[in-house]
Amino acid sequence: MRFRVVRAAVADDGMSTVEYAIGTIAAAAFGAVLYAVVTGESIVDALTKIIDKALNTAV
Incomplete structure (x- = not known):
């Protein structure tokens, strides 16, 4: 019983979903x-x- 309580408190199932x-x-x-x-406007x-x-440069 004690193992189940500790395991439930430490379990991180679903952590990857949240991440x-x-x-x-x-x-x-x-x-x-x-x-x-x-x-x-400034970037454009x-x-x-x-x-x-570049298009109007004489080479």
Whole structure:
């Protein structure tokens, strides 16, 4: 009986599920932040300038 109580208190069944859930939420949040940064006006302008400079460079 005592072994079952100790085992129930120490058991971590489901820990991997919680870890996956937290990792998934963190990845989704990172993706949302990255999307907001990349679609921001300054990033789009900077990328456009880089591409224009690369296409208009005389070799």
